[in-house]
Amino acid sequence: MHIDHIGIAVKDIKKATETYSKILNASPTKSETVESEKVETVFFQTGESKVELLGPTGDDSVIAKYVEKKGEGIHHVAFEVDDIHAELDRLRKEGFTILNKQPKDGADNKLVAFVHPKDNHGVLVELCQSKK
Ligand SMILES: CC[C@H](C(=O)O)C(=O)SCCNC(=O)CCNC(=O)[C@H](O)C(C)(C)COP(=O)(O)OP(=O)(O)OC[C@H]1O[C@@H](n2cnc3c(N)ncnc32)[C@H](O)[C@@H]1OP(=O)(O)O
Numbered sequence: 001m002h003i004d005h006i007g008i009a010v011k012d013i014k015k016a017t018e019t020y021s022k023i024l025n026a027s028p029t030k031s032e033t034v035e036s037e038k039v040e041t042v043f044f045q046t047g048e049s050k051v052e053l054l055g056p057t058g059d060d061s062v063i064a065k066y067v068e069k070k071g072e073g074i075h076h077v078a079f080e081v082d083d084i085h086a087e088l089d090r091l092r093k094e095g096f097t098i099l100n101k102q103p104k105d106g107a108d109n110k111l112v113a114f115v116h117p118k119d120n121h122g123v124l125v126e127l128c129q130s131k132k
């Protein structure tokens with residue numbers, strides 16, 4: 001299991017992309033809207049892991065709610081796993097609150113699922129698995 005990406009919630013993804021392009025001295029490697037999550041994402045490759053900027057596509061986006069309540073900032077950490085179904089079963093048995101009944105389509109050609117921050121000392125954890 002390794003960190004696949006750090007998700008950062010931002011108000012204005014265009015501005016945030018300019019900022020991170022300067023900080024990382026690099027161009028984004030991918031941008032993608034995930035309508036089911038009402039988010040637009042911009043990825044920067046940083047070694048084996050990525051930075052994922054997350055902007056809301058509407059006021060009803062979880063990102064809009066997060067930014068409204070907590071401001072911009074680190075939103076989640078995503079770990080890549082080989083078998084997301086097995087990992088979710090394992091964590092459910094351990095008593096973790098999994099936020100999805102089934103893994104769902106995420107960005108970057110991944111299946112994703114989330115573990116509630118209340119179980120992880122305040123950190124929203126995403127598990128992701130590359131689609132074959
Ligand atoms: C899928 C595309 C992309 C990818 O990588 O492929 C993504 O990563 S999409 C990322 C956006 N999608 C999600 O985050 C889905 C999972 N998130 C949720 O289901 C909700 O955001 C949830 C359940 C974490 C919070 O929703 P809720 O409606 O309960 O919001 P509240 O503001 O009432 O929060 C309750 C409680 O949790 C704290 N909270 C909320 N979000 C976070 C967070 N990201 N990190 C840490 N803590 C969080 C919030 O402050 C509240 O705490 P309290 O002490 O009660 O104030």
Ligand SMILES: [Co+2]
Pocket residue numbers: 005007052076078126
């Ligand atoms: Co993510």
